[in-house]
Amino acid sequence: MKRGLIGSGILHASAVALVAFGLPELFRKEPREDVPVVFEVVTVSERATAPEVALPPPQRPLPKPVPQKVETPPPPRPEPPKPEPPKAEAPPPPPPPPEPPKVAAPKPEPPKPEPPKPEPPKAEPRPEPPKPEPPKPEPPKTVAERPPEPVPTPKPPTKKPEPPKAEPKPEPPKPEPPKQAAKVEPKPAAKPPEPRKETKPVRDFDVNAVLNNLRPSAPRAQNTPPAPTPQPPRQQVASAAAPLLSQNLSSSEIDAVRQQIERCWSFIGGGKEVAHIEVDIRVWMNPDATVQDTRIVDQLRYQSDPLYRSVAESARRAIRNPECSPLRLPRDKYELWKTFTFTFRPRDFGT
Amino acid sequence: MRLAATFRAWAVCACTALLAALASAPASAELRIDITRGRVQPMPIAIPHMSGTSAQASEAGRNIADVIAADLERSGFFRPLDRRSFLQDPQALRGTPRFQDWRVINAQALVSGSAEQLPDGRLKVEFRLWDVFAEQQMTGLAYFTQPDNWRRIAHIIADAIYKRITGEDGYFDTRIVYVAESGPANARVKRLAIMDQDGANHRFLTDGRSLVMTPRFSPTTQEITYLAYGGGQPKVYVLNIDTGRQEVLGNFPGMTFAPRFSPDGNRVIMSMSSDGNAEIYAMDLRTRGVQRLTNHPSIDTSPSYSPTGREIVFNSDRGGAQQLYVMNADGSNVRRISFGKGGYATPAWSPRGDLIAFTRIEGGKFSVGVMRPDGSGERIITEGFLVESPTWAPNGRVLMFFRQQPTDRQGRGGQSRLYSIDLSGFNEREILTPQDASDPAWSPLIP
Numbered sequence: 001m002k003r004g005l006i007g008s009g010i011l012h013a014s015a016v017a018l019v020a021f022g023l024p025e026l027f028r029k030e031p032r033e034d035v036p037v038v039f040e041v042v043t044v045s046e047r048a049t050a051p052e053v054a055l056p057p058p059q060r061p062l063p064k065p066v067p068q069k070v071e072t073p074p075p076p077r078p079e080p081p082k083p084e085p086p087k088a089e090a091p092p093p094p095p096p097p098p099e100p101p102k103v104a105a106p107k108p109e110p111p112k113p114e115p116p117k118p119e120p121p122k123a124e125p126r127p128e129p130p131k132p133e134p135p136k137p138e139p140p141k142t143v144a145e146r147p148p149e150p151v152p153t154p155k156p157p158t159k160k161p162e163p164p165k166a167e168p169k170p171e172p173p174k175p176e177p178p179k180q181a182a183k184v185e186p187k188p189a190a191k192p193p194e195p196r197k198e199t200k201p202v203r204d205f206d207v208n209a210v211l212n213n214l215r216p217s218a219p220r221a222q223n224t225p226p227a228p229t230p231q232p233p234r235q236q237v238a239s240a241a242a243p244l245l246s247q248n249l250s251s252s253e254i255d256a257v258r259q260q261i262e263r264c265w266s267f268i269g270g271g272k273e274v275a276h277i278e279v280d281i282r283v284w285m286n287p288d289a290t291v292q293d294t295r296i297v298d299q300l301r302y303q304s305d306p307l308y309r310s311v312a313e314s315a316r317r318a319i320r321n322p323e324c325s326p327l328r329l330p331r332d333k334y335e336l337w338k339t340f341t342f343t344f345r346p347r348d349f350g351t
Numbered sequence: 352m353r354l355a356a357t358f359r360a361w362a363v364c365a366c367t368a369l370l371a372a373l374a375s376a377p378a379s380a381e382l383r384i385d386i387t388r389g390r391v392q393p394m395p396i397a398i399p400h401m402s403g404t405s406a407q408a409s410e411a412g413r414n415i416a417d418v419i420a421a422d423l424e425r426s427g428f429f430r431p432l433d434r435r436s437f438l439q440d441p442q443a444l445r446g447t448p449r450f451q452d453w454r455v456i457n458a459q460a461l462v463s464g465s466a467e468q469l470p471d472g473r474l475k476v477e478f479r480l481w482d483v484f485a486e487q488q489m490t491g492l493a494y495f496t497q498p499d500n501w502r503r504i505a506h507i508i509a510d511a512i513y514k515r516i517t518g519e520d521g522y523f524d525t526r527i528v529y530v531a532e533s534g535p536a537n538a539r540v541k542r543l544a545i546m547d548q549d550g551a552n553h554r555f556l557t558d559g560r561s562l563v564m565t566p567r568f569s570p571t572t573q574e575i576t577y578l579a580y581g582g583g584q585p586k587v588y589v590l591n592i593d594t595g596r597q598e599v600l601g602n603f604p605g606m607t608f609a610p611r612f613s614p615d616g617n618r619v620i621m622s623m624s625s626d627g628n629a630e631i632y633a634m635d636l637r638t639r640g641v642q643r644l645t646n647h648p649s650i651d652t653s654p655s656y657s658p659t660g661r662e663i664v665f666n667s668d669r670g671g672a673q674q675l676y677v678m679n680a681d682g683s684n685v686r687r688i689s690f691g692k693g694g695y696a697t698p699a700w701s702p703r704g705d706l707i708a709f710t711r712i713e714g715g716k717f718s719v720g721v722m723r724p725d726g727s728g729e730r731i732i733t734e735g736f737l738v739e740s741p742t743w744a745p746n747g748r749v750l751m752f753f754r755q756q757p758t759d760r761q762g763r764g765g766q767s768r769l770y771s772i773d774l775s776g777f778n779e780r781e782i783l784t785p786q787d788a789s790d791p792a793w794s795p796l797i798p
Contacts, residue, residue: 248382322484
């Protein structure tokens with residue numbers, strides 16, 4: 001009887017406790033934390049654009065153009081010997097001599113013009129005489145350079161600071177023109193402040209030149225090293241905060257991507273039939289939020305249904321559209337969106 | 352004892368409940384993003400001139416590319432890019448294109464092709480359609496034809512591109528037959544005329560001595576049926592486009608109107624009027640047997656078959672006003688489908704079978720609209736002082752009709768022109784004709 005009383009008392013007490021305090025929340029999810037806005041105060045100079053970095057090198061070259069005209073190039077160049085003799089007659093040409101080494105042999109007239117014009121073209125085409133494009137950006141620059149300095153080109157070999165530029169010389173044509181451009185840039189004693197700016201007007205004129213200039217990374221290489229330095233500390237702060245962030249993307253982040261893709265998704269044709277179509281596309285992303293690969297999930301229907309295929313392809317075009325790349329995804333949550341699925345439903349489209 | 356047992360039981364229950372609760376931790380859902388909206392805008396497509404192996408072939412390649420671009424642009428779904436912005440030239444496109452050059456100018460699709468003059472005199476045209484973003488070929492076809500026929504090749508290629516990208520059949524390899532009108536209002540000269548759907552290759556089919564009306568294409572053969580007032584009384588004729596041979600469909604007592612072919616091309620359905628009563632008849636072209644389909648004192652006219660041939664839509668004033676009715680092909684099961692104010696006329700069943708186009712007259716104003724075969728979903732596409740006589744493109748997405756301007760008191764104005772319009776109501780375009788035009792009929796895809 002007593003034991004019964006005690007047992008009953010305990011049960012009643014626990015019932016009262018439950019009512020008072022509630023069930024223990026064993027599987028409550030961690031509260032979703034707002035992403036902390038990470039910022040750090042940096043001075044403007046740290047975040048300044050790269051071109052500033054190009055300034056120091058120009059100082060070195062400069063002086064003595066004259067003596068170099070006489071000979072110069074041969075030592076730095078592998079096969080200068082041939083072109084050299086003609087050089088001797090024409091003082092200004094020295095810059096061109098370095099390039100023409102290969103080309104000069106077939107064309108014995110490096111001295112012919114007052115070098116500024118002809119040189120760059122000769123210089124460039126070394127491996128490909130016919131190729132007009134690379135030279136295009138050159139002439140304006142070199143012409144500009146000329147007045148201040150007759151021998152921009154020979155400088156590079158002598159100059160330490162541009163070993164990267166010097167290296168490419170013996171190398172393939174492609175990197176040449178841009179490298180030369182790069183070399184030319186620091187040279188200009190006359191315009192130290194903007195080697196970059198000079199190139200800008202050139203780019204406006206010729207799209208091909210722009211594309212060619214975009215490919216080589218050497219000129220950029222100089223500029224990038226200083227740039228990353230401010231970033232690492234920021235990233236460290238962010239990663240330190242990572243453990244505290246939520247495990248899912250927030251709905252506003254998803255909405256940002258959704259709005260971005262909606263702007264790029266354009267579907268033509270189709271009437272009422274497309275209202276029932278749903279297309280799943282799986283994407284694999286690069287860490288910089290550009291799309292690495294896409295795959296239309298329902299391959300069977302893609303192969304067999306022309307209307308499904310046209311919707312699927314329009315969706316794939318939307319994802320791969322350069323105007324919607326990179327996606328507005330939080331870079332620090334890469335693990336969450338490394339791969340995921342888009343579902344396109346054109347039900348709000350059509351007539 | 353009993354208490355301990357009870358406790359144990361409770362403990363076991365509690366533990367299992369706890370374990371179950373903990374075990375069923377919510378699984379992390381994989382990220383899935385839904386896209387349900389987008390923009391309706393024409394697709395930027397690059398159609399450079401096709402390369403050619405000879406001067407003649409190059410010219411054909413240029414012309415073909417121009418016609419393809421014009422067709423696709425007219426559909427309203429494509430925006431051909433300016434050729435001056437292209438970075439690669441046609442010769443460079445003989446291999447795989449350099450897709451970044453085309454991405455730079457924002458082309459989403461690219462059409463590359465070549466034309467070649469073969470030793471036997473034929474022209475060989477091949478094209479490839481590329482997806483610029485995915486860097487893949489979407490389709491590639493080659494055609495052989497006589498050099499004079501290059502326009503048809505261009506239309507066929509445009510249809511192939513349209514179909515590959517939109518998933519729907521194209522309508523560019525088609526022709527339009529219509530009534531060309533000229534002369535003053537009180538002495539109109541009407542001639543049958545035929546042209547490509549883009550207005551090219553225009554020629555007259557009749558000389559204008561007798562008044563002609565309502566031409567319609569046969570779905571299967573190169574024949575047109577139409578109404579002509581020969582010898583005072585209107586009769587239905589069948590004209591072969593290729594041979595020019597023309598014959599009267601039959602001598603019926605009375606007047607015949609509004610002829611149309613059946614989808615299988617074996618029958619012509621028309622309305623015949625005698626003693627003020629117009630009924631619908633179907634005539635078998637092989638046996639020349641005539642079947643009466645309606646039997647009602649009202650005026651029943653303007654019949655049109657459904658694409659299956661199992662039903663017929665027509666207009667009748669048996670309900671007091673001109674309205675649309677649908678019946679079975681044998682004349683049974685007549686049911687009314689339109690109930691709006693005003694009058695409904697000239698119904699045309701879409702080749703896709705999902706819609707019926709009509710002309711509506713209300714309060715002195717005309718409009719062209721569509722509705723579903725059960726009468727629901729009525730939608731007006733266009734309206735004006737006088738818009739009439741809709742005809743469907745073979746893919747059921749585009750309508751053509753004619754629009755007439757009002758005349759002023761001096762008798763000026765009154766021009767009548769053909770227009771095409773997309774089913775959505777957008778992209779209304781005038782079709783250029785040498786004279787005034789009315790009563791258009793759209794052919795099926797040319798076999």
